[in-house]
Amino acid sequence: xxxxxPARYASTRLPGKPLQDVHGxxxxxxxxxxxxxxxxxxxxxATDDVRIKEAAEAFGAQVCMTSTEHRSGxxxxxxxxxxxxxxxxxxIVDLQGDEPLMPAALIAQVAETLAxxxxxxxxxxxxxxxxxxxxxxxxxxxxxxxxxGFALFFSRAAIPNSxxxxxxxxxxxxxxxxxxxxxxxxxxxxxxVSLPPCRLEQVEALEQLxxxxxxxxxxxxxxxxxxxxxxxxxxxxxxxxDILRKNSNL
Numbered sequence: 001x002x003x004x005x006p007a008r009y010a011s012t013r014l015p016g017k018p019l020q021d022v023h024g025x026x027x028x029x030x031x032x033x034x035x036x037x038x039x040x041x042x043x044x045x046a047t048d049d050v051r052i053k054e055a056a057e058a059f060g061a062q063v064c065m066t067s068t069e070h071r072s073g074x075x076x077x078x079x080x081x082x083x084x085x086x087x088x089x090x091x092i093v094d095l096q097g098d099e100p101l102m103p104a105a106l107i108a109q110v111a112e113t114l115a116x117x118x119x120x121x122x123x124x125x126x127x128x129x130x131x132x133x134x135x136x137x138x139x140x141x142x143x144x145x146x147x148x149g150f151a152l153f154f155s156r157a158a159i160p161n162s163x164x165x166x167x168x169x170x171x172x173x174x175x176x177x178x179x180x181x182x183x184x185x186x187x188x189x190x191x192x193v194s195l196p197p198c199r200l201e202q203v204e205a206l207e208q209l210x211x212x213x214x215x216x217x218x219x220x221x222x223x224x225x226x227x228x229x230x231x232x233x234x235x236x237x238x239x240x241x242d243i244l245r246k247n248s249n250l
Contacts, residue, residue: 003035006073007097009049023244030100037104088187101228117219126176143178151218
């Protein structure tokens with residue numbers, strides 16, 4: 001398992017996000033530490049900015065410089081795979097560069113889920129939703145799966161399995177939140193980026209829907225541990241800082 005962390009400087013809502021201080025370390029170093037703790041054979045930071053490159057190399061990370069023209073982290077990872085000549089069969093875990101509280105065990109879990117589902121080309125994770133606010137929040141992506149644990153659909157809306165779960169008074173689970181962590185073989189990425197974006201992907205702004213649209217399967221595990229919040233905004237950054245200030249073990 002090789003972890004690749006896409007990280008760009010020009011975030012719209014929080015410019016310079018990877019280099020923001022998070023309780024004594026940069027955000028990107030916090031994410032890198034999670035990857036290292038997962039037992040990955042190697043961890044690469046993929047960036048388009050020399051400031052991130054220099055900061056990452058200062059704490060000992062391997063860095064691959066990539067184009068500024070990529071529209072997604074997946075495209076950035078595809079360039080890393082091509083530049084480094086990574087074998088098509090090697091398992092890659094795509095860990096976003098704004099997830100400093102991603103459990104190391106969950107990184108390993110998605111890789112193991114891929115190994116356990118030979119009919120899937122991608123593995124990812126979900127976690128129960130237990131509050132109404134999250135169920136109806138468009139920033140919380142929901143997933144519905146079939147009886148074998150393969151994804152049927154992802155949406156920002158409260159999709160049918162979420163609504164049906166509300167009728168089950170014996171459970172506090174209202175549905176499942178998708179966790180944006182992915183495992184796949186390196187060869188899948190080049191195939192993925194060669195496919196035209198689909199209408200569902202564009203409407204929902206969820207690139208994983210391209211996999212389902214073209215008839216491929218995504219295996220979904222229930223996360224063994226809930227991830228902490230990611231960082232998209234200055235408010236998110238303060239929340240993460242507060243969490244780390246209260247728990248120095250993270």
